[in-house]
Amino acid sequence: xxxxxxxxxxxxxxxxxxxxxxxxxxxxxxxxQGDFVALMGPSGSGKTTLLNLIGGLxxxxxxxxxxxxxxxxxxxxxQLAKWRARHVGFVFQFYNLMPMLSAERNVELxxxxxxxxxxxxxxxxxxxxxxxGLSDRAKHKPAELSGGQAQRVAIARALVADPTLLVxxxxxxxxxxxxxxxxxxxxxxxxxTHGKTIVMVTHDQKAADFASHVLHLDKGQLVEGQTAAA
Amino acid sequence: MKYLPLVWAALWRRKVRSLFTxxxxxxxxxxxxxLQGVNAAFSQAIERSNVNRLIVANSISFTESLPYxxxxxxxxxxxxxxxxxxxxxxxxxxxxxxxxxxxxAEAERMFAVYPEFKLPADQLQALARTRTGAVVGxxxxxxxxxxxxxxxPLHSTIWTKADGSSDWTFxxxxxxxxxxxxxxxxxFYFNYAYFDEARSFGKGKVGWYVVQVADPQRSAQVxxxxxxxxxxxxxxxxxxxxxxxxxxxxxxxxxxxxxxxRILFAVFxxxxxxxxxxMMQSVRERVPELAxxxxxxxxxxxxLALVLxxxxxxxxxxxxxxxxAADLLFPLLKDTLGVVRMPLRVIAQGGAVALLxxxxxxxxxxxxxxxxxxxxxxxx
Numbered sequence: 240x241x242x243x244x245x246x247x248x249x250x251x252x253x254x255x256x257x258x259x260x261x262x263x264x265x266x267x268x269x270x271x272q273g274d275f276v277a278l279m280g281p282s283g284s285g286k287t288t289l290l291n292l293i294g295g296l297x298x299x300x301x302x303x304x305x306x307x308x309x310x311x312x313x314x315x316x317x318q319l320a321k322w323r324a325r326h327v328g329f330v331f332q333f334y335n336l337m338p339m340l341s342a343e344r345n346v347e348l349x350x351x352x353x354x355x356x357x358x359x360x361x362x363x364x365x366x367x368x369x370x371x372g373l374s375d376r377a378k379h380k381p382a383e384l385s386g387g388q389a390q391r392v393a394i395a396r397a398l399v400a401d402p403t404l405l406v407x408x409x410x411x412x413x414x415x416x417x418x419x420x421x422x423x424x425x426x427x428x429x430x431x432t433h434g435k436t437i438v439m440v441t442h443d444q445k446a447a448d449f450a451s452h453v454l455h456l457d458k459g460q461l462v463e464g465q466t467a468a469a
Numbered sequence: 470m471k472y473l474p475l476v477w478a479a480l481w482r483r484k485v486r487s488l489f490t491x492x493x494x495x496x497x498x499x500x501x502x503x504l505q506g507v508n509a510a511f512s513q514a515i516e517r518s519n520v521n522r523l524i525v526a527n528s529i530s531f532t533e534s535l536p537y538x539x540x541x542x543x544x545x546x547x548x549x550x551x552x553x554x555x556x557x558x559x560x561x562x563x564x565x566x567x568x569x570x571x572x573x574a575e576a577e578r579m580f581a582v583y584p585e586f587k588l589p590a591d592q593l594q595a596l597a598r599t600r601t602g603a604v605v606g607x608x609x610x611x612x613x614x615x616x617x618x619x620x621x622p623l624h625s626t627i628w629t630k631a632d633g634s635s636d637w638t639f640x641x642x643x644x645x646x647x648x649x650x651x652x653x654x655x656x657f658y659f660n661y662a663y664f665d666e667a668r669s670f671g672k673g674k675v676g677w678y679v680v681q682v683a684d685p686q687r688s689a690q691v692x693x694x695x696x697x698x699x700x701x702x703x704x705x706x707x708x709x710x711x712x713x714x715x716x717x718x719x720x721x722x723x724x725x726x727x728x729x730x731r732i733l734f735a736v737f738x739x740x741x742x743x744x745x746x747x748m749m750q751s752v753r754e755r756v757p758e759l760a761x762x763x764x765x766x767x768x769x770x771x772x773l774a775l776v777l778x779x780x781x782x783x784x785x786x787x788x789x790x791x792x793x794a795a796d797l798l799f800p801l802l803k804d805t806l807g808v809v810r811m812p813l814r815v816i817a818q819g820g821a822v823a824l825l826x827x828x829x830x831x832x833x834x835x836x837x838x839x840x841x842x843x844x845x846x847x848x849x
Contacts, residue, residue: 291844294764296844296847297844316769317768317769320768321768323764323766325766329761329765331847335757337761338482339479339482340478349766351475352765357471
């Protein structure tokens with residue numbers, strides 16, 4: 240499989256007050272299309288920073304980041320926004336749904352940036368909610384959903400525009416074990432059945448076990464790669 | 470349009486706060502509609518003034534009367550086409566709050582000078598024949614259910630009769646209309662001869678003269694000639710165009726335009742802070758949500774537009790509600806100010822002010838949303 244994510248000699252530095260902190264040190268990485276990769280590592284190791292670079296939320300201080308054939312380090316913020324809308328679905332630890340919108344309106348959000356008409360948007364939203372098994376909760380607001388249901392809605396929102404890549408930041412970090420396993424099974428099914436490439440940051444080894452590959456980060460560098468026993 | 474549900478939902482994220490902000494804008498625009506409406510209605514009345522007409526009043530004050538004998542002398546001034554006279558009668562019907570704009574006049578002269586008032590010829594003749602006769606504006610007649618043949622008592626707050634009574638009885642013999650301006654259909658005209666004969670004081674005097682000039686281009690010369698005629702007499706005159714006279718009359722109440730603009734400035738200045746604070750708080754509370762929207766692909770400019778749209782929607786919606794309420798309440802002013810409908814230009818002005826308010830109060834929070842850094846915002 241060709242690499243959908245390719246990082247070459249990436250350095251990321253943040254400025255904290257007068258101090259410059261290098262979070263990623265000359266990191267290189269390739270993730271093949273259709274892979275399910277778990278990123279693990281201690282706090283401050285640079286997992287979320289790496290995920291932000293892959294998801295086009297941030298740009299490297301140095302080096303090349305190529306995702307879905309696009310050099311993200313060369314794009315401006317407007318171009319990056321368009322690129323994200325077309326290629327990436329995001330899933331967050333705390334779901335990050337819009338509290339004032341119903342589940343279906345939340346799922347519809349990425350489609351507002353497309354040229355689809357209302358009927359087509361409605362059709363796609365219904366399909367995405369069906370994939371995550373929440374068709375009967377379409378009219379409910381986030382406050383009326385359980386944590387697991389809210390995360391499913393977030394996954395439906397990430398899927399609805401049919402992105403190339405799913406980027407998940409601790410997607411089970413706020414869920415109990417059983418619900419977390421449900422969500423991980425769902426992500427695994429999306430990877431295996433629908434061929435979605437998934438990059439997931441997690442602290443949880445059990446969650447990482449659902450991935451095809453696990454990458455360990457420590458102090459801003461990849462330390463070891465291993466295949467999960469999924 | 471596809472973003473409207475999103476903008477509307479964001480607006481009502483904090484229902485109580487949004488409701489109070491909305492109400493404060495509604496009240497501000499209700500006030501704007503009423504005050505600007507009155508101001509505009511007065512301006513319109515002045516603009517509608519007839520360029521052919523001059524008003525001759527006592528130079529000391531509009532409230533001082535002039536001798537009836539002046540009429541023939543004014544008529545003789547070159548350039549004068551017609552002359553009529555009117556006097557302030559100051560009456561109410563049954564209850565002091567039922568104020569009636571009533572004037573003793575010589576009907577044929579008056580209706581000739583005011584051709585915009587339409588009175589059937591037979592009713593004009595009936596007025597001439599009936600000593601206690603009166604013709605009433607169609608709108609005033611509708612208000613009190615008066616019709617031709619009715620006998621109507623009016624109580625004058627100024628004029629007493631020789632017997633000491635202030636109650637005057639009139640027989641309605643005609644109803645006049647003013648097709649171009651319904652606000653003018655609220656007056657009550659009756660025979661000067663009856664008034665002058667019956668009143669206990671001020672006999673042989675009139676309130677002011679209305680002069681129709683043959684050539685409006687020569688109004689200034691005619692006015693000067695009239696005033697020269699009565700210079701150094703016990704009752705010197707001040708002759709003005711109808712427009713100048715109305716402006717001077719309104720100035721006696723106060724500079725309405727100035728007062729209105731100052732009140733509205735204070736109201737909107739306060740509103741600027743209230744609405745601006747609501748918008749700032751709203752954006753501050755939604756930083757993570759706005760960051761997620763950017764994550765999903767909403768551009769910086771898109772976020773700026775969405776937050777501005779919230780501000781515009783809030784201000785325009787509330788302003789239109791306030792102006793609609795003002796439009797509904799406006800006819801209540803008819804009795805006191807003689808204005809009938811709120812001018813459309815006030816609604817247009819209100820819309821423009823609402824838009825300006827929205828942009829001023831929304832720009833800062835919208836700019837903040839535009840500049841939001843996703844990574845920093847998500848990190849919390």
